[in-house]
Amino acid sequence: MHALQKLLLFCVLAGFRGNALGSEIINGKKAKEKSMLYMASVQSKAGHICGGFLISEDFVVTAAHCDKWKPTSVVLGTHHLNKLNETMRYSVKKCKHPSYKEVGSGNDIMLLKLSVKAPLGKKGLIKPIKLPSHKMKLKDNKKCQVVGWGMTSTKGEVENDLREVEVPVINLEKCQKLWKNKLPSNVICAGGYGTKKGFCQGDSGGPLVCDKQAVGVVSFNNNDVCDYPDVPNVYTDVSKYLPWIKEILKKKNC
Structure with missing residues (x-):
């Protein structure tokens, strides 16, 4: 297995702690009732x-x-x-x-x-939720939301209430450079790098929502310390x- 792929898989696995696996939203807030x-x-x-x-x-x-x-x-x-x-x-x-x-x-x-x-x-x-109607390119710094259940800090306590956080879209070329040109194709970068907001290890499958459309699927990040990630969070590009x-x-x- 390629070294990067090993690292990414380790990062995904590392977040599965305790009885409740799944998404961990960092520096977010409780989602409004019946909003999602x-x-x-x-x-x-x-x-x-x-x-x-x-x-x-x-x-x-x-x-x-x-x-x-x-x-x-x-x-x-x-x-x-x-x-x-x-x-x-x-x-x-x-x-x-x-x-x-x-x-x-x-x-x-x-x-x-x-x-x-x-x-x-x-x-x-x-x-x-609606999906994009065609292939799209999100504008740099566009504000979107990532949503999920679970921990709210590195090695923190699991949350039972759905939470959301706003994250900025990061230019894909810049994201590739930060990831040392090792990203797979067909991805979106948003949150993590340059902000204290985003998702954490174990946050998998949830949506990246822009303009009330699900444009991304939470895929991976690269840091077991979720409070201050050093590279952007990565999502599968639904479009x-x-x-x-x-x-x-x-x-x-x-």
């Missing part, structure tokens, strides 16, 4: 492992590397992981991108097909995978 009705908790038999986001009544998007922890279901319709009931849980079929090999090589995106259709709009608790996503949505199968 698309958020999904991707779960294994052991509990929460990754974030995700609903894009239709049948499908949730998450990161392909979350497959390593054997997801079996997703939970929809709550901002609070300590307030769940089984009516919120949906078993899933995994549709991992066919070109994905490991987190450092890119294509870190996976769709999860729900066993039954989500009741959109029911009690105002579940609503999909680069639209044909693949649309084909699956059309067939309703992978």
Whole structure:
């Protein structure tokens, strides 16, 4: 395995501590109640492992590397992981991108097909988020949001309440230089470098939201100390995978 890929995989694995795995939002705030009705908790038999986001009544998007922890279901319709009931849980079929090999090589995106259709709009608790309509290039320093559950500081306590933080988009050429030209293709950089805000190890599969669209999927960073990251956070660029996503949505199968 390439040395960078080993490092990235180590960084992802390093964040999975304690009973609750998954996203860790740094220097953020609690999300407003019913403000992010698309958020999904991707779960294994052991509990929460990754974030995700609903894009239709049948499908949730998450990161392909979350497959390593054997997801079996997703939970929809709550901002609070300590307030769940089984009516919120949906078993899933995994549709991992066919070109994905490991987190450092890119294509870190996976769709999860729900066993039954989500009741959109029911009690105002579940609503999909829009995807970009075409390939796009985000403006430098554009303010977007990353969303998730979990720790709020390095080696901190797990949060049960959904949290969000605003992060600036970082020029991809600059990001490549900061990463020593070792980034995979089809990524977006936002947060981490030059700010105390972003995601941390274990924050996987959640959305990067710009102008009310899910433009990125949390993929990896490069520092086990999450308070002061030294390189930008990296997301899979959703707009680069639209044909693949649309084909699956059309067939309703992978």
